[in-house]
Every structure is written in structure tokens, then in C-alpha cells.
Amino acid sequence: MVDVEGDIMGADGKLLTEEVELWLRNPLDCIRELMVNLNFVDAISYEPQRVFDDEAGRERRFDEMWTGDWWWEVQVSQLK
Amino acid sequence: MPPGAIVAPIILASDKTSLSQFRGDQEAWPVYLTIGNISKDVRRQPSQHACVLLGYLPTAKLECFSSGRRSVERYRLFHYCMMQILEPLVICGKEGVLMTCADGLVRRIFPILAAYIADFPEQCLVACCKESRCPKCTVARDKRGESTRSSARIQRQTMKSLKKYENGEILKEEFERNLGLRPVYEPFWANLPHCDIFTCITPDILHQLHKGVFKDHLVSWCSQIIGEDVLDARFRAMTSFSGLHHFKKGISSRKQWTGSDHKELQRVFLGVVAGLMDERALIAVRGILDFTYYAQYQSHTETTLKKMDTALRLFHQHKNIFVDLGVRDDFNIPKVHSMLHYTTSIRLFGSADGFNTELPERLHINFAKKAYRSSNKQDYIYQMTTWLCRQDAIFLKDSYLAWHRNRNRQLDGIDSRGVDPRSLDGLSDASDDSVVSDGKAPTLANSYDLY
Secondary structure, three states: OEOOOOOOOOEEOOOEEEOOEEOOOHHHHHHHHHHHHHHOOOOOOOOOOOOEOOOOOOEEEEEOHHHHHHHHHHHHOOOO | OOEEEEEEEEEEEEOOHHHHHOOOOOOOEEEEEEOOOHHHHHOOOOHOOOOOOEEEEEOOOOOOOOOHHHHHHHHHHHHHHHHHHHHHHHHHHOOEEEEEOOOOOOOEEEEEEEEEEEOOHHHHHOEEEEOOOOOOEEOOOOHOOOOOOOOOOOOOHHHHHHHHHHHOOOOHHHHHHHOOOOOOOOOOOOOOOOOOOOHEEEHHHHHHHHHHHHHHHHHHHHHHHHHHHHHHHHHHHOOOOOOOOOOOOOOOOOOOOHHHHHHHHHHHHHHHHHOOOOOOHHHHHHHHHHHEEEEEEEEEHHHHHHHHHHHHHHHHHHHHHHHHHHOOOOOOOHHHHHHHHHHHHHHHHOOOOHHHHHHHHHHHHHHHHHHHHHOOOOOHHHHHHHHHHHHHHHHHHHHHHHHHHHHHHHHHHHOOOOHHHHHHHHOOOOOOOOOOOOOOOOOOOOOOOOO
């Protein structure tokens, strides 16, 4: 399964070089793998939420990542 | 974002770890990836495979550089490597990418870097700042003990400063002293869309609060004031009580502390020191303890966040007693400073337990240590990635089979005439997954490439 794509960057200082190894895989494949995983189907959220403890909507609750302001800001407020 | 866009908040975690116990310097530097779409309860269970290994960063010693330049070159190498790894996200973060989700729908996903879990040295590495500074804000070197908030670092401005320094428009003095930056001209986050790396850096309860502020600082201040013998005598004098840890030998001689030891100590500490110290010192201790407890809440509301701020203020109002008693000259400690950023981060990304650094440390066991042990210790990274790919393949096949069995069983329930022989394999330990989707197996499209 490992594709050796070609390696190694040189890092040169005083005429010396050193070869270093970087192993990577495509982050998109990783995300796809997580998104398609059926085990998570009950534990996954696709949109940000604002969760309130009271009916008047004054007491904001923060726990999961989708209840935070960041996600709301990026997905909802920046609607183009 | 266009309408219908779905954000996939990427959480990265990296942590250097040593692989061997007795034989020299075999190190690995794995980077893990997970997404904020998945609930934090699932994310933190390693058995769920909700965190995946993204790659191994080079751990070279860079001996080809003179010692003065080595550290900055290490910064640059890190950023260069991260840039290579995250390169596909630059375009996808702008245009989105279609993905089939677990519920069978196809969505346009925008993967965006949201959080980066790391310990303090790596936080500084990510933020390109000096280790004497805060990776999140521009607080001055000698002001880190104060409770005033400084202006946050902003990605655009930081890039401008870096550019100016590269072109020689600002002096070294200004660049290093006032901004506290390191000359990394192409940080990996420069081109990532919608991302502000400085807000991405999340609180680290284990290292900052349990190990840092509480154990390394507060407990040692108190034992200096009280005296180690008196403090140990008090611990010994406690009666054992169910649910509370009894520190039979006292605490001063103890060398190894785990995270749960810290928590046990926090439960009894205030009671132990009560009456032995000045009232104000006790209040300061209480402030820290309250803050630590609030920070661990799995779910916050505005009220609890306010209480967290109050607890922190309580500490800052009374901390000077430690100076008066001569155990401390200042509070210029990065970990004390870091407490200021907790509530902001919780408001942005949810409660702090979702970004625990215990998670990457736990993942090392699977993704680094076990893999290393199954290699013959020569050219180990190559063998480790091969091993991990095979483990992954087995896991995916396994979960596919489990899902398939379940699906067949369900279909049998609906249509009792046609019995699929595959459903009669007698194994019924499959989870009660009740999903019927397009029947496609999760594909194993991942392989590790040596760049």
C-alpha cells in the first residue's frame, strides 16, 4: 500500500546536506474516510448550532465543537 | 461560503515521541487528524478510529547547520513539511469538495483548519513565535503574570511583519523584542483559507493546569511556605476515606506524577493547607483550584464561564501574597498567562475537554509504539507505515463485514423468503448499526507516501 513517491529534500548549510524523510498522506482522503465511516453516523453534525438552556435564549451552552462561535462564524456568517 | 456549504473543522495534533525505551534516540513525530463534525465523546476513544494518522514529520537533528541557526532551520523545516502535507486543503477550502457522508448524502465539504492540539514548545513552533512569548497574543515578555489581556496575534498582521522583516524593513530588535516572532517566512498556515492559526491553538488542561500551574508552581510555593515536613505530616495524618487517595508517604518525596495523581491531589489540597498559610494565600489557592475544576467541565454555559473568570480574578487579586512571603519574585510564567485564553477558546470551539493533549499521547501507543515494536528497528518508519496500512485495511474490512452482516439480517426481517447464506455465518457480535445506505464498502484509498 505504500507508494514511495520519490524522496527527500536537501537542507544545506555549510556545504553539508542532510536528507530527511517526510511521510504523508492526503488529508482529503483522511477526511473522506472519517465522513464515510458508518460507525459515526449518530455522532456526526454537519452544521453549527446555538444551543440555549432557557427558552428566552439568554443562557448559551458550549460543549461540542458545533456549539461554538467559530463554526457559526465560518459557515453561516460568511455566506456569500 | 456559498449556501449549502458544509464546514469540516479540521483538528490537527502533533507531538514528538520517543519510540524505544533503552536504545538511544529513535524518535517519531506523528501528526494526527480528526474533524470537529464528530462528537468529542467518540473522538476521544481510540478504539473508534476517529483520529487518523496524517503523516510522520522528520525528526532529523539537522547537524549540517551551525548550532546558532539550527533551531530556526528546524522551525522552517517543520513549516515546509506541514505545507506539503496540507497543500490539498488550500484549494478545497476555497471551492469545497464533494463527499459521500455516512448517511448516504453527498455534501460539498469545505475542510478548514480549526484547531491545533500541541504542547507548549510545539504551539510556539506552529505560531512561529519565541518560546518566551505567548503563541496566542502579543503580551510582552515580562507582563505574562498580569491579568490584563493583550491584543491577539492576527494572522494577516503577522504575515506582514514577517514579510517586512524578510525585506529588511524592520529591525531585528523590533521584530524579536516587540513581536517575539521567529523568522519563518513561509509558515504553513499562510495560504490556508478561513484559518487563523493563533485562535486555532487550544487550551491544554493536562500540561498547563494540572502539571503546570497546579503541581509545578502552586504546590511548590505552598510547600516552601509551609515546609515540606509539615505538609507531609498533614498528608500522613489524614484518615483514609473511600473515594479519596491517601498520600501515605506525603508528597515531597514522590517523583512520578500522573494526570490522575494530580487530580487526586487537587481534591484534598485545599483542606490540607488550610490553617497553615496566610488567609490570602488560601484564597489564591482556591482561585486556581476552582479555575482548574471549571476548565474541566464537559459542558459550559455563560454562567459557568463567568464563574471561571471570577475564579481567575480571585487568584490574580491575591497572588501577591506569594511575593510578600518571599517564595516568588513575579508570576511571569507562560502557563499562568495561558489561563487568560481559556474562556475565549471555549466560546469559539466548545469545551476544553475536546482538545485534550492526553488524546495524542494515547494515540502514540497505536500509531507509533506498537508499529515500532512490530518492525525490526531498521528503517523503521517504512515498516511502520506498511504495518499501519495493513492494520487499517483489516479494520475497514472488519467493519464492512460487520455492517454487511447487519444489513443482511435486516433484509431478512423484511423479506423472509430469500435467506442470504452469508447472513447465516452465525456470528452475531456485530454492533447494532441500523444503517441502510448504498451498500458500498468504505474504500481504502489511503496510502502513505514518502514525499
